[in-house]
Amino acid sequence: MNEHTEGMTRRQTLVGAAAGAALSAIPGCHGDAGPVASAAEGGDVAARARARMPVVFVPHGGGPWPFVDLGMPRDELESLAGYLRSLASVPPTPPAALLVVSAHWEEKVPTVMTSERPPMYYDYYGFPAESYAITWPAPGAPGLATRVQALLGAAGIASGTDAARGFDHGTFVPLKLTYPRAEVPTIQLSLKAGLDPAEHLAIGRALAPLRDEGVLIVGSGMSYHNLREFFRSDGRVSEAFDAWLVEAIAQESAERDRRLQRWTEAPSARRAHPREEHLLPLMVIAGAAGTDQGRTAYSGTVLRNRVSAFHFG
DSSP: OOOOOHHHHHHHHHHHHHHHHHHHHSTTOOSSSOOOOOHHHHHHHHHHHTSOOOEEEEEOOSTTTTTSOOSOOHHHHHHHHHHHHHGGGSSSSOOSEEEEEEEEEEESSOEEEOOSSOOBOOOOOSSOGGGGSOOOOOOOOHHHHHHHHHHHHHTTOOOEEESSOOBOHHHHHHHHHHSTTOOSOEEEEEEETTOOHHHHHHHHHHHGGGGGGTEEEEEEEOSOOOHHHHTTOOSHHHHHHHHHHHHHHTSOHHHHHHHHHTGGGSTTHHHHOSSGGGTHHHHHHHHHHTTOOEEEEEEEEETTEEEEEEEEO
């Protein structure tokens, strides 16, 4: 892990203050966001925190790759790691909280974690011992979880809670790079079993108001995810699917969402995603984007396979 620059240190200092002001403005949201500034300062911080957040879909890579030597090509890993580190500079102001939709959590209904201190959940296996000692002790945000449920309920979407759920590697691996100090209150939202694209677009639309409340919504998955072919692929399947995905994301919102709902019609779709759980976080992000146009923010390779990140707003 590289040392933080002085600018990044100043930015991380702002995170705690912005989180305190903005989270206190979210109905029912109280917790470990740090001390609240004085009244005069608090108003200014709250105004900054209310700046509209973008929404982002990021590739989280495989297992604990940034922190444990897995024998993968260093140039590929550094490219993806560099992008994930840069993500902290994308929001217009430091986010008050993070809501992560990880490919590694599915429930019968969309479910939010509610712990004030989420534990680690090492949902991978077969890696070196140090893979199970990685920590990312970000505070939870029970009040934000309540807000998420309220927004889903208002849209007619049933939801659930989980007080024991910890951060899986779809959250702690990328965000340990983006926010290494683990100061930003963070919760996860599960996918909904069945993995219906239209349902996940609707979930994202319901959550869009959070963008105006200082919450950065992150979809964590992979634009290509075929584990059986990952290590022997020549990259052509991922390139074909990625080209389609890049074009789809750049469309105006109605056409973009129409294409995403019919993603199985894309070139090499089922070879790129034999099972679509790593693609579905993108549907939530596209839904939360509203009419904002998407763009490809990162395009690189992992073991020759093309992987991309997409930003909206």
